[in-house]
Amino acid sequence: MKNKIRLERSRFLLTQILPAVALTLLVGFGVLGLLLWSSHTTDHASRDRQSRLVELVVSKLREAAAHDQESVTVWDDAVEQVRLNDTDWIDINLGAWMGDYFGFDGAYVLGPRDQPIYAYTNGGRASPEAFEAIAPEVVPLVDALRSKMRAGDVSQVNEMVLSPGVADIAVIRNRPAIVTVKPIVSDTGNIEQIPGEEYVHVLVRFVDGSLVEELQTDYMFEDLYFSWVAANERGLSSQPLKSDGGATIGYFVWHPYQPGYVIISKVVPVLTAVIVLALILVVTFLALNRKRAKRLAASEERIRYLALHDSLTGLPNRTSFNDRVDEALAEAGNSGISLLYLDLDRFKQVNDTLGHSAGDALIYEFGRRLAALVGEDDIVARFGGDEFALMLRNYADCDEMEGICQAIIDEARRPFDIGGNKVFVGVSVGASVAQVDGMDRTELLRKADVALYYSKTTGRGRYSFFSQAMDQALKLRQHTETDLRKALSEEGQLLVYYQPILSSESHKTIGYEALLRWRHPENGWISPELFIPIAEDTGLISQIGTLVMREACIAAAAWSEMTVAVNVSAVELGDPDYAARVRSILEDTGLEARRLELEITESAATDENSIAGDNLRSLRNMGVRIAIDDFGTGFSSLGRLHSLNVDRIKIDKSFVQGLGPRSDDEAIIRAIVDLAHAKGLKTTAEGVETKAQEERLARIGCDDLQGFLYSVAIPLWEVNRSLVFGAKEQDLSSQTS
Ligand code: C2E
Ligand code: CA
Ligand code: CA
Numbered sequence: 001m002k003n004k005i006r007l008e009r010s011r012f013l014l015t016q017i018l019p020a021v022a023l024t025l026l027v028g029f030g031v032l033g034l035l036l037w038s039s040h041t042t043d044h045a046s047r048d049r050q051s052r053l054v055e056l057v058v059s060k061l062r063e064a065a066a067h068d069q070e071s072v073t074v075w076d077d078a079v080e081q082v083r084l085n086d087t088d089w090i091d092i093n094l095g096a097w098m099g100d101y102f103g104f105d106g107a108y109v110l111g112p113r114d115q116p117i118y119a120y121t122n123g124g125r126a127s128p129e130a131f132e133a134i135a136p137e138v139v140p141l142v143d144a145l146r147s148k149m150r151a152g153d154v155s156q157v158n159e160m161v162l163s164p165g166v167a168d169i170a171v172i173r174n175r176p177a178i179v180t181v182k183p184i185v186s187d188t189g190n191i192e193q194i195p196g197e198e199y200v201h202v203l204v205r206f207v208d209g210s211l212v213e214e215l216q217t218d219y220m221f222e223d224l225y226f227s228w229v230a231a232n233e234r235g236l237s238s239q240p241l242k243s244d245g246g247a248t249i250g251y252f253v254w255h256p257y258q259p260g261y262v263i264i265s266k267v268v269p270v271l272t273a274v275i276v277l278a279l280i281l282v283v284t285f286l287a288l289n290r291k292r293a294k295r296l297a298a299s300e301e302r303i304r305y306l307a308l309h310d311s312l313t314g315l316p317n318r319t320s321f322n323d324r325v326d327e328a329l330a331e332a333g334n335s336g337i338s339l340l341y342l343d344l345d346r347f348k349q350v351n352d353t354l355g356h357s358a359g360d361a362l363i364y365e366f367g368r369r370l371a372a373l374v375g376e377d378d379i380v381a382r383f384g385g386d387e388f389a390l391m392l393r394n395y396a397d398c399d400e401m402e403g404i405c406q407a408i409i410d411e412a413r414r415p416f417d418i419g420g421n422k423v424f425v426g427v428s429v430g431a432s433v434a435q436v437d438g439m440d441r442t443e444l445l446r447k448a449d450v451a452l453y454y455s456k457t458t459g460r461g462r463y464s465f466f467s468q469a470m471d472q473a474l475k476l477r478q479h480t481e482t483d484l485r486k487a488l489s490e491e492g493q494l495l496v497y498y499q500p501i502l503s504s505e506s507h508k509t510i511g512y513e514a515l516l517r518w519r520h521p522e523n524g525w526i527s528p529e530l531f532i533p534i535a536e537d538t539g540l541i542s543q544i545g546t547l548v549m550r551e552a553c554i555a556a557a558a559w560s561e562m563t564v565a566v567n568v569s570a571v572e573l574g575d576p577d578y579a580a581r582v583r584s585i586l587e588d589t590g591l592e593a594r595r596l597e598l599e600i601t602e603s604a605a606t607d608e609n610s611i612a613g614d615n616l617r618s619l620r621n622m623g624v625r626i627a628i629d630d631f632g633t634g635f636s637s638l639g640r641l642h643s644l645n646v647d648r649i650k651i652d653k654s655f656v657q658g659l660g661p662r663s664d665d666e667a668i669i670r671a672i673v674d675l676a677h678a679k680g681l682k683t684t685a686e687g688v689e690t691k692a693q694e695e696r697l698a699r700i701g702c703d704d705l706q707g708f709l710y711s712v713a714i715p716l717w718e719v720n721r722s723l724v725f726g727a728k729e730q731d732l733s734s735q736t737s
Contacts, residue, residue: 012290020282028275035267039260047237047256050221054239054252057215058169058178058207065180065205066165068102073182073201074162079191082109082184082199085117094184094201095120105177106134106204109184112197114142121204134179134204137170141181142200149183150196162187169207169243176226176241176249178205207241208250215252224254310382312360313367318389321381325391325441329434336394337434338401341448342370344386344412345426345460358418362425365418369411373404389445405429405463413461428455429463437466450474457537480526480534487518488543494518496551497713501565501684501706504698509726511563513599513706514552515713516544536571545572546581553589553596555716559723565597565627570604576611579618586622593623597648602628605644616645627684631672641675649676651702653687659696670700677701 072078072094081089090109098107099120108131109118116131131138145166156164167180183198205211208226215221228250231238237256241249308320316324328337344366351359363386370380370388379391390408395401412427430452432444447466453474455464464470487493498512518526535541549566556564572578586593598619604612605628616626627648632655641649651672658665669685676683685697688707697705714722 016286016290017283020286021279024275024278024282028271028278032268032271032275035264035271039258039264042260043256043258046259050237050254050256051239053219054215054221057211057219058241061205061207061211062167062169062178062180065104065178065203066161066167066182068098068104069165069180069182069201069203070162072097073184074187075184076186076188076191078184079186079193079199082111082117087118090118091120091125094118095125098203099123103205103210104203105206105209106172106202108134108138108202108204110142110200110202112194112199114139114200117199131202134172134202137172138179138181138202141166141168141179142202145181145183145200146196146198149198152195168245169241169249171249172204172206175206176208178207179203212252215254220257222255222257224252227251227253310367310384313364313382315367315371315388316379316381318381318383321379321383321389321391322441324379325444328391328393329439329441329444338392338395339432339434339444339448340390340392340405340408341430341445341452342388342390342408343428343452343456345428345456347386347425350418350423350425354418354421354423358421358423361418362416362423365416366412366425366427369414370408373407373411389448401431401433401465402463405431409461409463426461428452428460430455430466431463432466447471477534477537480531481538481540483520484518484531484535484538484540487520488540488547493520494544494547495715496548496555497715498552498555498564498719499706499713500711500719501563501704502710504685504694504702504705509562509710510704511565511595511597512556512719513565513713514548514555514567516548516567517713532569536569539571541569541571542575545569546585549582550585550589551716553585553591555719556595557589557591558720561595563595563597563625564591565599567599567629568604570601570612573600573604573612573615574610576614579615579622582619582624583622586624594625597625597627599627599629599650600646602631602633602644605646620645620647630686632668641672641679646681648682648684650684650686650706653707656685656687656693656697656707657689659693666696666700669697669702673701 078094081093094109095107095118098104105121107118107120108116108128110131111117116128119126119128119130121130145164148164148166153164163182163185165180165182167178170177170179172179180203182201182203184201185193185198212224212226215224226241227238230240230251231253235255236253238251238253240251243249308316310317325337325339344362347359347362350362363382367380367382367388370390374380374390374392375394377393381389381391383389392401392404395404408429409427412425415422415424417423430448430450432438432447432451434444437444437447450470451464451466454470455462458464495517497515497517499515500509501511501513502508503510516528516532518528518531520526532541532544535544545566545568552564552566556562568578575581582596582598586596600616605616605626607613620626625647626645627650628644628646629650630652631649632652649672651669655665655669659669673683682703684704684706685693685702686706688694688697688705688709690709693707694705694709
């Protein structure tokens with residue numbers, strides 16, 4: 001179980017959570033990657049631009065320096081004053097002016113042979129020898145200028161640039177600087193000058209000072225500084241500062257402005273949060289979904305369970321029992337399978353007297369007992385009501401089968417403790433055995449049912465194995481039932497015959513017993529002994545009884561004085577309306593109640609506190625007589641005669657026919673008659689067939705006699721004819737006397 005749950009969980013993780021998380025991450029990282037890529041591209045472009053800007057600013061500065069220089073070097077006054085070596089003038093115009101006004105860091109004037117004649121440095125006039133410090137870097141530029149002048153190269157000169165010049169980037173006094181060199185020339189052209197031998201003006205502007213500041217403030221370069229080496233820290237940009245010869249002087253280093261990075265640094269946390277949220281949502285959704293799916297599966301499972309199980313006992317129901325029997329029967333080597341059909345005895349009484357919940361409790365408990373009795377392979381099912389079915393396996397022989405059947409019966413007999421009451425029931429069992437009784441489930445169940453029926457009709461609380469004879473008996477019953485229904489709806493099949501009852505004293509007919517006859521259209525006469533029990537089982541008896549009662553009453557009403565006896569089944573007496581029905585028939589037919597005698601069984605007469613008892617009391621109050629039929633059979637005991645509230649005892653024909661020279665029957669009959677007389681009851685002996693029997697019965701003192709000796713039961717028309725005939729005979733005899 002645990003393993004199954006673990007397996008199921010890891011499958012869920014593998015097939016659902018993992019792909020969903022992977023997909024979410026993929027999308028998330030895809031978006032992130034795209035963003036990073038675009039920001040990287042943007043930043044790259046931006047850094048590039050800034051580098052070019054630095055380059056541009058430096059080259060503009062160079063141009064500006066040359067331009068600024070021209071304002072003082074292309075000037076007749078300047079040519080004249082340097083020739084005169086008027087150092088004060090030079091200082092004001094070519095030195096301090098350059099420093100103070102244009103912000104140069106150094107200004108020098110060299111003579112025609114490169115001899116320094118003036119120097120301005122560190123914000124003030126200096127000794128011309130100060131030039132020596134920068135000579136190594138500057139002299140090559142001056143030489144280049146002079147050769148340009150000598151060559152008359154004016155390619156640089158245009159509307160904006162007034163004189164040729166040479167400029168470069170160099171390290172001056174350990175600082176990077178723009179150095180620009182221009183000849184001091186006449187602006188008018190009026191002063192004669194030898195090309196290449198002009199006075200030369202040198203300007204120096206450091207680029208690590210004010211330029212850095214300018215780049216920071218005007219161009220908003222962040223943390224820009226000059227460095228001799230390229231920045232190796234990540235995230236810093238460096239732009240090399242190169243001399244015209246291609247030598248790298250140093251680098252401008254700054255924190256580049258990276259718009260992509262700015263965006264990314266703002267977007268990434270949000271995006272991360274979104275991804276995490278999406279992950280949480282996805283996982284939660286899947287988990288919820290799984291939960292719902294699980295719940296659904298559980299409820300499906302429950303529905304399936306309910307469909308296959310009995311809700312009261314939790315045992316398999318008919319459907320699942322059938323399925324499992326089919327499976328078992330289909331298996332190879334399936335011998336030893338038997339089916340048991342069970343039906344509780346007296347369950348209806350429990351339900352009626354103690355209520356349905358008590359009935360339920362009993363069913364539940366019985367189901368539990370059954371389940372405890374059988375093996376693992378066996379199945380106990382409830383089919384509904386008080387019906388159970390079992391499939392037993394591996395009960396090899398008859399003895400074992402009988403053993404389990406008896407155990408089931410014993411379990412059912414053990415009292416049930418229901419809500420403080422001890423309840424006694426029983427169970428009837430029918431069994432069929434696979435292979436012996438067939439291999440088809442329907443057939444086997446039907447046969448078990450037939451056997452159950454047999455158990456029930458032969459006394460209940462017992463088990464029976466199916467036999468062919470049972471089947472035939474049942475089939476006969478079924479046919480009989482159908483035919484009986486038909487007979488009831490058709491004229492001429494069910495006929496009431498009458499058997500006379502004579503006074504043993506006068507030998508005169510004092511009344512008749514109505515006996516039902518069935519003339520079956522195909523099978524001929526069918527004995528009431530055969531069809532009455534079936535009518536009782538099927539409930540047809542009430543219709544039949546009413547039919548006989550009505551005809552008998554009609555017949556008797558036409559007779560003078562004579563009584564009519566009608567047989568009443570115990571089933572009829574159990575109907576609360578029975579007495580009322582008899583009353584209405586008496587009223588309809590006009591027969592006096594005292595001329596009607598009902599023949600009932602002994603057990604119906606003893607059951608005082610029941611519906612039958614109520615019926616009998618009402619009937620007796622009406623004046624109807626009650627006789628006990630077949631006295632001496634069944635549970636009869638002579639002792640019980642005292643308590644019976646009846647008018648007549650009919651001694652069973654088995655005693656009468658047992659009257660022989662040496663038998664106990666005479667003594668029994670005598671005892672019955674004496675007791676009956678002592679209680680004031682009349683007696684009738686049935687089945688009188690011989691004169692000898694007649695004589696013995698007369699001697700014993702039996703009141704009335706009935707039997708083939710006098711007449712079999714005859715149709716009404718014959719009764720009426722004999723009555724007329726008898727009356728004539730009587731008339732005749734009275735006339736002759
Ligand atoms: P029962 O009430 O004991 O009826 C007497 C039976 O004994 C009748 O059989 C009758 O024909 C037979 N019998 C009469 N005299 C003699 C004789 O001398 N010797 C022998 N061997 N038999 C004699 P039947 O008519 O076949 O009826 C059988 C049983 O069917 C009756 O027994 C009665 O219990 C039942 N029955 C008949 N008609 C009705 C009816 O209308 N309603 C009910 N509830 N039961 C009926
Ligand atoms: Ca009878
Ligand atoms: Ca009888």
